[in-house]
Amino acid sequence: MITFRLNTHSGVPPYLQIVQQVKQSLQVGILRPGDKLPTVKEVVAHVAINPNTVFKAYRELEMQGLVEGRTGSGTFVKKRPEGPSPEIHNALGKELDGWVTNAKKAGLDEEEIEALLRIALHKSKEG
Amino acid sequence: MQAVIQTKKLGKRYGSFWALENCDISVPEGSVSALVGPNGAGKSTLLKLLVGLKSASSGEISVLGKEPVQHADFLGDIGYLAQDIPLYKNLDATEHLKMGVNLNKRFDAEFMGKRLKDLQIPLDRPVGKLSGGQRAQVALALALAKKPKLLLLDEPVAALDPLARHDFLSSLSQAVADGGLTVVMSSHLLADLERVSDHIVVLASGRTQLCDDIETVLKEHKILIGPRKDERELGEGLTVIHETHTARQSTLLTRVVKGAKVPSDWQQHEPNIEEIILAYMGQGNEGVVR
Numbered sequence: 172m173i174t175f176r177l178n179t180h181s182g183v184p185p186y187l188q189i190v191q192q193v194k195q196s197l198q199v200g201i202l203r204p205g206d207k208l209p210t211v212k213e214v215v216a217h218v219a220i221n222p223n224t225v226f227k228a229y230r231e232l233e234m235q236g237l238v239e240g241r242t243g244s245g246t247f248v249k250k251r252p253e254g255p256s257p258e259i260h261n262a263l264g265k266e267l268d269g270w271v272t273n274a275k276k277a278g279l280d281e282e283e284i285e286a287l288l289r290i291a292l293h294k295s296k297e298g
Numbered sequence: 299m300q301a302v303i304q305t306k307k308l309g310k311r312y313g314s315f316w317a318l319e320n321c322d323i324s325v326p327e328g329s330v331s332a333l334v335g336p337n338g339a340g341k342s343t344l345l346k347l348l349v350g351l352k353s354a355s356s357g358e359i360s361v362l363g364k365e366p367v368q369h370a371d372f373l374g375d376i377g378y379l380a381q382d383i384p385l386y387k388n389l390d391a392t393e394h395l396k397m398g399v400n401l402n403k404r405f406d407a408e409f410m411g412k413r414l415k416d417l418q419i420p421l422d423r424p425v426g427k428l429s430g431g432q433r434a435q436v437a438l439a440l441a442l443a444k445k446p447k448l449l450l451l452d453e454p455v456a457a458l459d460p461l462a463r464h465d466f467l468s469s470l471s472q473a474v475a476d477g478g479l480t481v482v483m484s485s486h487l488l489a490d491l492e493r494v495s496d497h498i499v500v501l502a503s504g505r506t507q508l509c510d511d512i513e514t515v516l517k518e519h520k521i522l523i524g525p526r527k528d529e530r531e532l533g534e535g536l537t538v539i540h541e542t543h544t545a546r547q548s549t550l551l552t553r554v555v556k557g558a559k560v561p562s563d564w565q566q567h568e569p570n571i572e573e574i575i576l577a578y579m580g581q582g583n584e585g586v587v588r
Contacts, residue, residue: 177493216468219494221494
């Protein structure tokens with residue numbers, strides 16, 4: 172079972188944050204096909220948000236074909252989003268962890284690290 | 299979706315002072331509506347009119363399809379928590395529960411007992427000796443045990459610490475998740491409301507400034523930044539709600555009706571709900587905006 176975190180100052184609508192967190196959990200393998208998502212009531216008990224927000228997020232995930240609602244028993248993961256396997260995600264994540272540790276050791280703060288990552292992404296886009 | 303609450307040009311006068319004037323609101327079934335506005339804007343007056351504790355001086359009001367009166371037939375479907383969390387301080391939670399059973403046609407004592415037990419609230423201690431958060435939970439459990447269709451809350455979390463507030467809003471959201479409940483809740487804590495609500499009513503100076511579902515409100519408002527512009531005319535479908543100017547630049551919080559075009563020399567930003575609410579709250583003296 173996963174839990175959700177909501178950031179009200181991020182500018183990302185709460186329902187979209189839930190959608191993104193489910194997708195991320197699927198990408199890295201925390202959630203697998205067949206797993207049950209927390210019920211709407213469980214989610215609102217934990218994070219105190221409007222239940223319709225959770226309904227909307229689950230509906231969106233269902234529309235994307237990633238989960239399915241089964242009447243009376245809950246919402247279940249149907250498949251992973253397209254893309255590289257959890258192993259690849261995890262391996263790359265670990266590499267990045269190492270890089271972040273090095274950057275911090277070298278004296279960069281979070282803002283500078285984010286800037287470097289953004290620049291690198293920008294460069295890769297330009298090819 | 300059907301409206302649980304509908305008012306038309308609703309007004310309430312105390313002597314020569316209009317606490318509420320030309321108030322038009324509509325709250326859809328199943329929503330959690332945030333009622334916000336500066337102190338003295340008429341929020342408590344509106345809630346009292348909705349529950350029939352005060353009668354309207356003008357206009358129309360319909361709550362669950364009826365006109366509010368202090369009568370069991372009407373009140374049976376309504377839960378109301380006044381500002382100061384009114385409980386009998388010398389009675390304990392169990393005695394409140396018994397009273398709930400005796401005073402209501404429909405009262406789920408089992409639900410209330412279980413709820414208080416889950417929250418680990420001592421049932422045998424006078425409620426005057428409980429913490430503020432526990433007292434609020436007892437009052438909420440009492441109101442919910444009636445199985446109301448509409449719950450009206452007047453600043454329920456104002457006096458609570460952040461943890462008690464979270465617990466209260468969590469209990470409230472769970473009750474909404476069970477279905478069949480519409481909530482109107484007044485509060486000054488905009489960040490809380492943004493999470494828990496999906497509908498908003500802004501009152502200022504006794505008038506409705508804004509009444510809509512939050513998603514629509516977010517979609518229809520933009521912050522426009524551009525060269526200094528004094529005249530308020532931007533074009534068809536654009537209404538300036540709030541403006542600030544520097545020597546060279548104007549920042550306008552603007553309502554953009556669907557399909558309206560924003561002039562291309564303006565930068566567009568998405569405001570959050572807090573910025574929008576503040577803009578409307580500052581609007582009170584300029585009349586109703588639609």
